[in-house]
Amino acid sequence: MAVDLLLGLQWGDEGKGKIVDVLTSNYNIIARFQGGPNAGHTLVFNGMKHVLHTIPSGIFHEDAVNLVGNGVVIDPVIFKNELDKLATQNVDYRKSLVISRKAHLILPTHRLLDAASEASKGKAKIGSTLKGIGPTYMDKTGRNGIRVGDLELDNWKDKYRALANKHESMVNFYNVDLEYNLEELETEFFEAVDVLKSLKFIDSEEYLHQALRDQKSILAEGAQGSLLDIDFGTYPFVTSSNTTAAGACTGLGIAPTSIGEVFGIFKAYTTRVGSGPFPTELFDEDGETMGRVGQEFGATTGRSRRCGWLDLVALRYACQVNGVTQLMMMKADVLSGFKSLKVCTAYKYKGEIIQHFPYNVEVENITPIYTDFEGWAEDLTEMDNESTLPKSLNAYIDFLEKELEIPIKVVSVGPDRKQTIFR
Ligand code: GDP
Ligand code: IMO
Ligand code: MG
DSSP states (O other): OOEEEEEEOSSSOSSHHHHHHHHGGGOSEEEEOSBOTTOOEEEEETTEEEEESSSOTTTTSTTOEEEEOTTBEEOHHHHHHHHHHHHHTTOOHHHHEEEETTOEEOOHHHHHHHHHHHHHHGGGOOOOOSSSHHHHHHHHHTTOOOBGGGGGSTTHHHHHHHHHHHHHHHHHHHOOOOOOOHHHHHHHHHHHHHHHHTSEEEOHHHHHHHHHHTTOOEEEEOOSOGGGOTTTSSTTSSOSSOOSHHHHHHHHTOOGGGEEEEEEEEESSEEEOSSSOOTTBOOSHHHHHHHHHTTOBOTTTOOBOEEEOEEHHHHHHHHHHHTOOEEEEEOGGGGTTOSEEEEEEEEEETTEEEOSOOSOOOGGGEEEEEEEEEOOOSOOTTOOSGGGSOHHHHHHHHHHHHHHTSOEEEEEOSSBTTOEEEO
């Protein structure tokens, strides 16, 4: 068997949580491979909405194993909150949730460092979710991190203390105004660590290799999106992990030759939360409509998401970097009622027409070149069959498939599990 991947192709929040939940019935194992509680993955079914941050989006399916891979960074406090919410929904997570010993831990002082770093940058701030993601991955690559497996050692608290003390002096070095009570934060942290320790820690790469030998099916769930990738995103306005396909190999210990389908998921328009370039961003009524109808507020921070037209230059780039084999288009329903729509097919970049995503995506040098489309008035949210989709939506889809040379296999017409049309 192969490992299928599901990845966001834009700046995150494409609807990964919803689709992983929809697809879970086809898989034995759902595995998160990078990111951490900066992610907010929303699932809607039976009239209830659930937001997951670190726990894979297959957790509501009894038969699936949900694996938190080595590439993920875990904040025990946020993880415990997620578990508490699941318990109120009667989800038996003890049976189905396993955690890699090699996953790194986010300490309270990592969060403080994130806040201090952002405060020191002033206007140039990344717009981080302030969950401590950057500092935790820095400690990982700096070879200072504390891993889940360390919690099984007797002396892990000594290691913790030394690292937290170092972080405190680093926070002071930033010389910014930051109020905090470390003692309180640590009490909460140690309580949460005890809960984490009651779960099943595994050597996850070995577990997955055995699962593949046993013909088990595996879906790897990405977090963030390709344009937030540490290497291929709009650096420095990115997250600190590889959100693209290669991240699934390093974040789970699977070989490239084990990868099967690569599902690339995108919104029918574009959003971004936090700072950084966004060539097709709208500052007019159309953008405002997308935000209002699409309820574009961050699932983790509640911040408004910036909205704009679909950017095929960026999307093509993301498809290439990931080797996407099937596309899934989300939130088509949000575009109902627009008289006309635009899709960016090229950039005018420093006087030249280019079709590739350039090194510097500085907005002042880029003018998007658009193709116009007729809109559709029909409400899509009750539609459950490809044959009922409006003609102009089909024209929009056909155009994207031709340009990207990849089939669009799913059109999502609402947040609910059921509002999913397979083509
Ligand atoms: P993720 O981070 O990729 O899992 O996406 P988020 O959950 O952060 O953001 C996607 C938002 O859009 C959530 O509020 C979803 O409930 C919602 N959503 C997902 N698919 C659709 C869709 O097809 N139509 C509409 N209207 N909302 C959707
Ligand atoms: P999901 O998985 C959208 C953005 C932040 C910020 C930048 C760096 O829900 O799609 P970080 O906290 O990672 O250091 O922030 O990345 N960001 C996301 N934007 N969706 C996400 O995750 C994101 N995770 C991080 O807003 O601009
Ligand atoms: Mg999200």
